[in-house]
Amino acid sequence: MKITFYSNFLNHHQLPFCIEMYKRLGKDFTFVATEMIPEERLKLGYEDMNDKYSFVLTTYQNQKNYEKALKLGVESDVVIIGSAPDEFIKDRIKQNKLTFRYSERIFKRGRYRIINPRVFISLIKNHTRYRKRNLYMLCASAYTAADFRLVGAYRKKTFKWGYFPEVLEYKVDELMEKKQHTVPKILWVGRLLSLKQPEDAIRVARMLKSSGYSFQMNIIGSGEKEYILKNLIRQYDLDGNINMLGTMTPEEVRGYMEESNIFIFTSDFNEGWGAVLNEAMNSGCAVVASHAIGSVPFLIRNRKNGLIYKNGDIKNLYNCVKDLIENPEWCNELGVEAYKTLKEMWNAECATDRLDRLINALLTEDKVEFTNGPCSEAELISHKYKY
Template sequence: MKFLFVSNYINHHQIPLCEAIMRIIGDENFIFVQTQPMEEERVRMGWGVDVSSLTYLKIYDNDKIFTLNAINDFDVVMLGWTENDEVRGACLKRADSGKLLLRMSERIYREGQWKAISPKGLISKYKEHIRFRNKKVYMLCNGAYVASDFALIGAYPNKMFRWGYFPEYREYTKEQMRNMKRMEDNKTPRILWAGRFMDGVKHPEFALELAAYLKEKNYSFHIDVVGDGEMGDDLHYYVDENRLTDVVTFHGFLPPSRVRQMMEEAHIYLFTSNNLEGWGAVVNEAMNAGCAVVAGSMAGAVPYLIKDGENGYIYNAEDLQSFLNKAEDLVRHPSKQQKFGNNAYNTITSLWNSNIAARRLIDFCTAMLKDKEYIVPNDGPMSYAPIIKPYINPEK
């Protein structure tokens, strides 16, 4: 099987999946084509990848002829996000010819499903998605609300599957986990927030509101905040003004490896992004590191990865009080931190990881290429994507 993965650029969240696919079909049968350079902000965040070290990676501008030929000739083409019209056009031409094409997408109406009524938008969606209802084109949904968006326009009926991003996952013994979290002697929960300080998207201010809330109630805790961005000055001012410097530490941007280490040491992870966050790979990473995650219901990864009250907490939309209540409950009950963290770790290592995703993906492709039935799993990657109307409300 010759497998071509086309997307805007490769990053540390995609490499594990690429390598897992290669372990199944052979290194010589897999190519990733990067269609554009990574944004400078993400490079500053430590997302940059030494592309020269990846033997399976090609840069579109350097390998146009190869890429366009491969889009036509390879057995499987998986198309992620790209702004390159030439590449996207070649992929749609492939789909027109009846060849297998996998689309991988985050939400198309993340700003609101009311946008689906736009005549101009519907024409565009017809050309790129709806007209392939009866072709060998399938949608891998990078987020729990993606299927709802596409169902709204009648695209991909019975052809949408749960998918996502699959960053590196690690396996720990129980003893390693206990030592990382210092479970025996640590009475002060370490709470972590990491991301860009993006106004109206990431809500880093929620972490600081939590610090003020918990301090006023005399809880013992410490919050580490990793990241930077447009809200930086306001966030630092809030901490100083509310005398939170003893319970909040700002770290700026750190390399992904250091952030991962901090997740391993943390007991609680706060994920406060709203609907403009397509997936949220930090949720995978924090769960794999054994954190009890408190996450908003609007981001794509959350309903797929977290079962509220079992392996984490989901709070309602952008409801600050809902967030504070659930975070406080974890701080108050260390046993829940441990229970949720253990269950979260098991969710990643037993289901939502690159090895399982790659195996199921290749099984699916093999079945489609041979016109055979694909036995759809009940949950996890490559299970049917349920139509979940935005947004789930864990309070109901």
């Protein structure tokens, strides 16, 4: 079976899945990169992987590669297309060949944008009109299915998917031993941007200190809000509690995750997936995450393998963190369950297995029904906090 995956550029969130596909299919798997990795990503520590792996075809290097990519769009048995031009699947859809779109949510800034005539017409043209075609949606956000349903697209054709960063294997007892500290360690990781709401972590730290709790908080990342955050730390007299550590490589971040007890993920609805959640759970952190983040409803079972709080509700966030500090055994239990979730289900190997079964079922008109995890049905989820 020949499978081709189109996207803008290869990154470490997609690499494990691509390696699994290549292991199974060899030269019959191709990742088509349609753009060079942006310089901004390279400065953040990303690696340029487009020229590193034999299964990558770069369309921007020469006309021959571009034409080969167009040909693969028609000849492949299955195509997965993410952030890449539709020209690669235009003829394929006409021929009604099995195709998966791979998308985060489309209304990150609010579903009210559906009333914009240009947005509405574009969605009808590129999605709704193909509702009877052999075209399906791999949802890289829990909110993707509901966004597309607003225009009647992909009804009963949406599947849970996401990003699959490398899942490291630990001896659980040894991993949890790294988290034994005299005071709990809290971690926040991300670009210091408005959508990430990093100031929420600092406000929670202020509340914890005011309530007399001992803790250490590390913030990893850089961005436009760095100056504001440093001022807040001084204003709230938190210099002894919070360390601003700047930008780090993915490997260095993992090291901090492995030693942290609690991971706070504070982004709003503009966070498409949020692969840092996969990494924190894989590292055995007890995660406290905003319900607005695309990966959260897929990965976290509230109070089973992490905690979900209402986006923007600082008191709710504070109470979750406080409960974990007061109950260190429960904190450890959530961390262990988080690790198991990634090790047993939300990883590239499991996702590839399930996608293979889904593809065969769709090609033969059989039924494969996963009750949860990758390739299970992506139900419609509203913005309302329901946990």
